[in-house]
Amino acid sequence: MRSFAAALVPLLLAGTALAETPPSRLAEAEARDEAAAKGKAQWGSFGVDTASADKSVKPGDDFWSYVNGTWAKTVEIPADRGALSQVQRLNDLSGSQVRTIIEEMEPRRASLSGDDARVADYYATLIDQAAIDAKGAAPLMADVATIRAAKDRAALAAEMGKAARQWQGTPPLGRMPRYFPAPVEVGIGQDPKNPTSYVVGMGQGGLGMPNRDYYLKDDADSVKAQAAYRDHVAAMLTLAGVPKAATTGRAKAVYDFERAIAEAHWPLADSRDADKTYNPMTLAELKAKAPGLDWDAYLGAAGLGGRPTYIVGETGAVTGIAKLWAATPLPVLQDWMTVRIAKDRALALPKAFQDAEFAFSGGVLGGATEAPARWSQAIELTATAMTDAVSKPYIERHFPPATKAAMDDLVANVIAAMDRRLAGLSWMTPETKVKARAKLAAFTPMIGYPDTWRSYDGLQVVKGDAYGNLKRAGAFDWDRSLARIDRPVDRREWWMMPITANAYASFQNNQIVFPAGYLQPPHFDPYADPAVNYGAIGYVIGHEISHHFDDQGSKFDPEGRLATWWTPADIAAFDARKAKLVAQYDGYEALPGLNIRGQQTLGENIADNAGLAIAYDAYQLSLKGKPAPVIDGTTGDQRFFMGRAQVNKVAFREAELRKSVLSGVHSPSKWRTWAVRNHDAWYKAFDVKPGDKLYLAPADRVKIWE
Template identity: 50%
Template sequence: MKRIMLLSTAVLALTACTPPQKAEAPAAAPAPAAEPAAPAPKAEIGSFGLDIAGMNRAVTPGDDFVEFANGTYIKNLEIPADRSSYGMFVKLDDLSRERTREIIEASAASNAAAGTEAQKVGDYFASFMDEAAVEAKGAAPLQTDLAPFQNAKTKAAFARALGNSLKGFGPGLFPFYVNQDAKAPDTYIPYFLQAGLGLPDRDYYLVNNPKYVETRAKYLEHAAKMLQLTGVPAARAAAKAKNIYEFERQLARVHWSRVESRDDDKTYNKWAKADFARKAPGFDWTAYLDAAGFANQDAFIVSQPTAFTGMAKVFASTPLTTLKDWATLHTAKDAAPMLSKAFVDENFAFNGTVLSGQPENQPRWKRGVNGVNNAMGEAVGKLYVEKYFPAESKAKMDELVKNIIAAMDERLANLEWMAPETRVKARAKLASFTPKIGYPDKWRDYSALQVVRGDAYGNAERANTFEYNRNLAKIGQPVDRGEWFMTPMTVNAYANPTMNEIVFPAAILQPPFFDPNADPAINYGGIGMVIGHEISHHFDDQGRKYDKDGRLTDWWTPGDVTRFKAYTDQVVAQYNAYEPLPGNKVNGELTLGENIGDLAGLTIALNAYHKSLGGQPAPVLDGFTGDQRFFLGFAQVWRNKYRDPLLVQYIATDPHTPGHFRPYVVRNFDAWYTAFDVKPGGKYYLAPDKRVKVW
């Protein structure tokens, strides 16, 4: 992208000598004065896209680059009461939510014809916002979903109820999703996962971290209160909650860790229908799978096979009454947002305040917008991109993506540690990428979804069923390579290895990530790094296992794998040393893929930025060189502040390093040391031989 710089231009008035005119000829009209030149479009942040006032320039970059780049902003930042964290993603999410609310409310007020998307969007939102009607129904809507579990006389009947509940509100023990078969990416297959826990991760049950121990006690209290709301007498609720907790603790003992569960080779286990009973006895798989809609399906991927074996055994040894209580609790928790205030408040008190530290629930309108986006996100997305995603942004993003893919290709072509034959295949994979920018080419069809004004609970359940059926219907059909897994209003991006694609929804293509009027260095450090990050996911420790056709296969040489692992071990060790909270260190193995993405993404984006200069030196703006602006633009994207409970949960469960630690990846870049004159002795200084350079 080229930045247009205008000088002030004077308009010269020229006097011309003209030949004599015939008397009858009218005098020529004077030439109109030239219009003044339009001012150059201005960046949204600062004079060129950088928030200089938000920096803390009293700090030396080598001592704490994050504080240097963001210190004043973070010092003055107060997390809103209805948030458990705040940063650039949340700021843009709030903006996206405000804009989406306008679109939805316009639909609600439009008196649209029955059956149209506008009618469905408007009535879905209006029904949720009718709090008085929701309150009047109390817990009544929930009873229909609880009845199949409560009426089950046998564990086979309970398993059947579990399978049926996947379509609406209900507990998850063995949930699934439909996706491309990783080893046959032209076909769809169901993937089954371990589940069943009420706490965020198995470690909350098994590790005696003081925060986990405290959370366990509060979970018992919460479970008892939720059971009481469903009609369980208070005198019995506490004992039932303990039994539920013990059941879940036994499940946690056999669950795979999150590190094990991110290994794409280990989690690819193809089972036939008959394999379930043989490999995981103790659970009526036929009843469950038939009720879930798989009566005629005979190929499944089981992601954690030994966990399924262990969970089935735990299920078999657990009294039916405890299983019913567990199902009651989790069905109530799943449906709570659509129920009366008592359910909403109690569920938030635990999920929001205890687990995430959030003092206040979000206003009802925000929760309503979330609900509409989850139910019919692409119907709203159509209107969103028409209003908020200009063609100019899409065109400039196309250019940025093209430049960064070219930079990655150059890196691959000259990568010394990769075998020549592997480099050829890697470049072929890159050349077959599909970038998706802004919004899908074909919008989802919601004609089969019924929305009834005044039935908030029923609308949500029907939306769940619609999405369930839509996914189930993929099996046996050609793969839809145009499908998106995020709405245009989502502030995020993703890489999909089986599609060999990178995807950037419209809502992330805004400042500070991307501003068509900002200095190129800022855009390359912001959205450029995001683009590079997503590209590099296809070559990280898991993405590298997929070939150019999206097939999970071993296409690297053993030497490549060994050399690559030597680099990734360095990445793991570096991030293991970070401690965002006392006693809670980053898990370098869990976050490895994302950390490689940050390292590689920044490398590629920096190369692309340098190439975009066409051999000319970058201008100095407000005293900052081009490379300084690049690294600062990157750091300012990751301004984040977290409440402690959320940070504890984040470190335990999220494959990303907490946002406010992500800019420290710069310490691996020689260009960063040069740009900011970082010398030995700085807190984040790394000797040249300790700097990790994967790509």
């Protein structure tokens, strides 16, 4: 969970050559379709790619390598990637499938209307690099001119508010970052203590590197990244018309401003705390507690002025940033905002901007050596601008009703397994247990796609104006949020687009959500052995269910309100178990001298461990007392745990792994898989004994929900 404010801001051409879809993706799609046509699992005889296994590794020494080790030794991370994962692979696949759908529209563009025409023109304009290059930096320079024209900090705060209205958030498929145009992020979302109402929230922002540690750590890797970022700021300023940005000290001044912001930021472990980040204030209270930033100008220009309540996330950070704003020379603030705008809109600017953005964000931070294909980034931005218009034809073509029906059954079984665990908990008091089971019973699973599709009537898409389209799409989405801020909350609204390979839990709506893009092999294969599906997508279902009872989700009651509903005895018992899990993950060294942060990743670690236990129970229930068949010498329990490990088949470049540890809330893939060491059934399935590296004595195995 990010800060409250960040959680609120919650995804063809004539004469233009198009990059080809990589043959590997086409081959994979064809192999999957062929396997499905034959009623066979896509991978292996039962749904696990056993060719990836390294049988020279004992399961009890490193279960991840036992299942994925041969793959890890031979895989080549694509040049445009910092890592290669199953989730990224599926996002690439859905992106290429969406691309096919959109490009098939071009020959019949003259007959298109409405959202189809908007989607076709938006994508065609983004993909036309030659036309974007021909326009040069003029669209950006028009915005830079208004930034430079601000005569004081209040005027610049108003420009930030206007720019915030044109910002749409980070694209959903993991290909490119976006940058909010103000050091204090604002957005509209559900009030955690009154989830039937919308409210304005705000929290810390303003950094061009992943988080505060990149600015404040003094090890060799951090110092190298800091120097590279200063050079990057200079490059972006130069491209935006600032001469000699490096030699005149202007780039350094921007970096120093951001470093001071980083010093004010809360650590991620605190930013994900639902209690600490819920701080309602009136505008008068906000001005009194965070003087220095002209809140009337900023919020007014964003359309958020005059609201009765603002929920402030990281209060100390917001106060510190406001103070910095007042103390920093106006030209430095103008340069900082110029860099933010240029980075955020790089794909709609000449190639030099894109190259500079990739060189740092993809190269220095991720270790990639080649920029992502332009079409893949254009698909991301098109899908972000018109999520439902892009997703609907994808669902019609690639998500059969049988998959949704099978998922409905799986979800029901896993929920039943969680209910049994809650009912039998030894450490939870009876009165809290009743409420916990009521919360579970009130769950709303959402599978594949939303019940209704949005229309984008009123969004002006101008063919040939990529930069303007980007701004107009952001404003269209922002204005939609503004228009309904005083209306009842749509509690069936999706926060993630259906084409995305991911899943989420909504605490305020008591939901678990599984987009169609995620429900493909290896996460879900309707022709795989049930044990594999329970270990893969069943684990994910259990993971998302258990989020509602993790260190933060447990703070939300059955109606989705942030409230204390556990007794002090329950909280104490839960805290003791959490502390053991924090210590366990603190002990894992991801890179020399860099350990996983158990507190920062606690919520996901709880969900990984609980999800596995719940899914295993659900698998056993599905057998209805019958023994699981032995397939190719593997037992049902072995296939279950192998399915779990296969989902976390991820290869990292060192820079990307470092970024994951420093700024992520998930433990990296191998250590997520090592959650098996807390589960008794895994020991029996693979004959894990004392002396094996992953062996834990029964008393040391962390068990949350039993």
